[in-house]
Amino acid sequence: MKALRQIFQEIRDFVYGAGNAVFFLGEVLKFILRGRIRWSDVFGQMYEQGVQSLFIIALTSFASGAVLALQGAVMLNRFGAKEYVAQLVALSLVRELSPVFSSFIFSGKAGARMTAELGTMNVNDQIVATRTMGVDPIQFLIVPRMLACFLVLPILIVFSELVGMWGGFCVGVYDAGIPAAFYYNQTLDAIGYVDFFSGFIKTVFFGLIIGWICCYQGYVTRGGSLGVGKYTTKAVAFSYILVVISNTVLTKIILTFWK
Amino acid sequence: MIRVNELYKRFDDQAVLSGIELEVRDGEIVVILGASGSGKSVLLRHLIGLMKPDRGRIEINGTNIVELREDDLLEVRKNIGFLFQEGALYDFMSVYDNVAFPLREHTDLDEASIGKKVRETLALVGLQEADDKMPAQLSGGMKKRAALARAIVLNSKILFCDEPTSGLDPLRSRDISDLIASIARTMHCTTVIASHDIHNSLRIADRLGVIKEGKLAMVGRAQDIRNSTDPFIKEFFSE
Numbered sequence: 001m002k003a004l005r006q007i008f009q010e011i012r013d014f015v016y017g018a019g020n021a022v023f024f025l026g027e028v029l030k031f032i033l034r035g036r037i038r039w040s041d042v043f044g045q046m047y048e049q050g051v052q053s054l055f056i057i058a059l060t061s062f063a064s065g066a067v068l069a070l071q072g073a074v075m076l077n078r079f080g081a082k083e084y085v086a087q088l089v090a091l092s093l094v095r096e097l098s099p100v101f102s103s104f105i106f107s108g109k110a111g112a113r114m115t116a117e118l119g120t121m122n123v124n125d126q127i128v129a130t131r132t133m134g135v136d137p138i139q140f141l142i143v144p145r146m147l148a149c150f151l152v153l154p155i156l157i158v159f160s161e162l163v164g165m166w167g168g169f170c171v172g173v174y175d176a177g178i179p180a181a182f183y184y185n186q187t188l189d190a191i192g193y194v195d196f197f198s199g200f201i202k203t204v205f206f207g208l209i210i211g212w213i214c215c216y217q218g219y220v221t222r223g224g225s226l227g228v229g230k231y232t233t234k235a236v237a238f239s240y241i242l243v244v245i246s247n248t249v250l251t252k253i254i255l256t257f258w259k
Numbered sequence: 260m261i262r263v264n265e266l267y268k269r270f271d272d273q274a275v276l277s278g279i280e281l282e283v284r285d286g287e288i289v290v291i292l293g294a295s296g297s298g299k300s301v302l303l304r305h306l307i308g309l310m311k312p313d314r315g316r317i318e319i320n321g322t323n324i325v326e327l328r329e330d331d332l333l334e335v336r337k338n339i340g341f342l343f344q345e346g347a348l349y350d351f352m353s354v355y356d357n358v359a360f361p362l363r364e365h366t367d368l369d370e371a372s373i374g375k376k377v378r379e380t381l382a383l384v385g386l387q388e389a390d391d392k393m394p395a396q397l398s399g400g401m402k403k404r405a406a407l408a409r410a411i412v413l414n415s416k417i418l419f420c421d422e423p424t425s426g427l428d429p430l431r432s433r434d435i436s437d438l439i440a441s442i443a444r445t446m447h448c449t450t451v452i453a454s455h456d457i458h459n460s461l462r463i464a465d466r467l468g469v470i471k472e473g474k475l476a477m478v479g480r481a482q483d484i485r486n487s488t489d490p491f492i493k494e495f496f497s498e
Binding site for chain 1: 329334335341347349350351360361364409
């Protein structure tokens with residue numbers, strides 16, 4: 001009976017939390033649609049979030065591209081199709097790997113920072129203090145962060161795709177022995193308009209999801225420094241889960257209507 | 260003028276406020292005393308509209324703020340200064356920017372005028388040398404002074420202070436209490452302070468209220484409180 005009550009309580013809390021999160025998103029969108037946006041803060045946040053994630057995204061993207069080329073060269077060589085390594089690397093990165101992996105990294109780096117920052121402000125009464133000074137904390141603290149996240153992630157992902165392809169190029173040319181000009185032309189030929197935008201559209205959704213989840217968790221953080229740790233972990237975990245689930249749904253939708 | 264009538268608030272099974280009645284006249288300093296967890300801070304948060312009561316009225320200059328929506332409350336709060344227990348300064352802004360924040364948000368002053376006003380206000384609280392410091396570099400007392408400067412920089416006529424002396428040594432507690440009283444008198448601020456610091460409260464308050472079981476057990480001048488025969492009041496002030 002006790003266990004049942006606990007399960008019921010967990011479900012109730014989850015539904016209540018999800019409802020609040022949707023309401024929170026509505027509040028944020030209300031400010032954005034009314035044009036009440038502090039652009040200088042948005043650009044400041046874009047710079048912080050972008051710069052913060054740039055190096056680690058470059059590193060992992062280069063490594064991903066390189067590994068794809070290494071594995072691709074071995075596999076395709078068995079079928080005598082080593083020259084298709086460039087296509088394999090480019091299409092994998094642009095359609096799936098860069099959008100998903102870079103979103104994970106962005107969420108773990110910039111997203112976690114956002115949650116921890118807002119959570120600390122919350123437990124130190126800084127968010128409440130904003131309200132006591134007659135300023136809406138959603139407009140002042142949340143809108144710039146969410147909007148920056150939404151705008152900067154697609155830029156980072158395009159950057160990730162380019163660096164990843166360069167990683168593949170280095171392996172393809174210097175390890176697999178594919179001529180540089182051939183590899184370069186194959187890459188350009190491989191990526192069509194559809195391929196690029198099918199990945200790009202996803203990143204727009206991922207930016208929205210990460211900004212929303214991470215800002216919301218920071219905004220509702222309770223329980224002092226322990227709470228900040230708990231809500232930050234929760235924000236990153238929820239972001240990963242929602243990115244993976246929405247990626248599956250979006251991929252199916254894109255492939256259905258736009259092959 | 261602040262008028263509180265029949266204010267009730269419960270959290271789950273616990274009644275925190277059970278029919279608070281209070282009137283604070285213009286320019287008056289009223290200190291609400293009570294044991295930890297007695298509801299002093301909850302009362303203060305109701306006065307500025309951060310919490311909605313289950314029942315009751317809170318009139319600030321004739322407006323019942325209980326009925327206001329958040330957008331209207333934001334307008335009301337522009338005329339109220341609130342000093343938090345730990346200061347609640349933005350830790351990503353310098354002291355200068357923290358104090359300038361309300362001016363940048365709610366006035367059309369240019370940066371030069373804002374700078375002048377910020378420096379004047381910081382001088383008033385004795386922090387003229389700390390304007391470029393970040394909150395993390397300040398001591399507890401300095402943080403409260405900076406937060407007080409931010410609370411009064413718009414020349415608000417109402418000031419609420421939540422436990423302004425908590426965490427401070429006796430000398431700093433006396434200094435910050437005197438500073439609040441001096442500023443409140445100079446600026447003719449209607450001031451409500453939630454505190455458990457009996458000694459300093461008796462020195463600076465025009466009137467004091469003592470919360471017991473969610474109600475104000477007594478509201479009166481320091482002399483009236485000292486002469487009270489109520490066993491709870493006597494015990495509370497003998498601590």
